[in-house]
Amino acid sequence: MSESFKHEKQIRLAVLTVSDTRTEETDLGGKLVRKLAEEKGLHVAAYGIVPDDAQRIRQAVEDWLQEEKVDVIVTTGGTGIAKRDVTLEAVSPLFEKQLDGFGELFRYVSFSEDVGTKALLSRAAAGVAGDKAIFVLPGSRGAVKLAMTRLVLPEIRHIVFELTKHHQPRE
Template sequence: MPRFDLSQFYPLTIAVLTVSDSRNADNDSSGDLLCQLLQSAGHQVAERTLLPNNKYQIRAVLSQWIASDMVQVVLLNGGTGFAAGNCSVEAITPLLDDTVPGFGELFRQLSFNELGSAALQSGALAGLANGTLLFAMPGSGGACTLAMQQLILPQLDGRTGPCNFVAHIKNSPSQRCGA
């Protein structure tokens, strides 16, 4: 029976959601950045959506992606800060089966090096829902770059040891290979 090969890269199918009351398809630079980084790493962008800070609209789109057999990972940027109107964290939290506390903790720690104590206002979080891995990060380009390069992309690569998230998501290579 074939095993999950830890020396192989397995491209994942990923959806990108930008949450913003001021951005649109023409100026969503952080969404553009996330898609570019994903594609450069070898992953496939399955869908991309931009929504306002409305927890019910956010939940509706996320619920569709979580229920889909196609979407393995969701990257959400924006609406995670401690500011009036931001609702990404409260939109996502009830949908999660399991949380990944280390993502938010490490993101804030890394952000502290650049922002100082303002980093504690970040609501960055991650978790699993129906085998779909979700990451929520601030919407600034710097925050997206930090999260992607230092935390997310390494964990979306089956070659990263001693562990990564590839084996934990739906339709993962480990499930396809019978490991």
């Protein structure tokens, strides 16, 4: 396998906003995920908005897990502690492997960058299902920017490479 694969393969992203109130026009967090991803050369292959309903969230993610055109799924919203925040409960059962370091680092960086102790309320998480990475992000623009620029985008090519390298012919 050539190391250049990490740098050449176009990563295909699906973005799911979880909100009872957002529309495509008012979904600032989802727009920011897409903008930051595209600026780094990623292709946004799918986008959707679903309400804070565990069954609808899980179904949307499961559908994208079956799509060949999707390498990474990023959800925004529904990661707090309110009763309606059920994104993690909907998505985490799909994880075959949990990437604990993502949530730990997200909370650490959040704590360090002006959020302070409120960072402990975040249930941001990541995991792997099949050959796809899933990132469960809070919905605020600040949290999305932090997660995408400091954690997701710097590692996404390596993550996809590791998850898909068994699909590539050996040299």
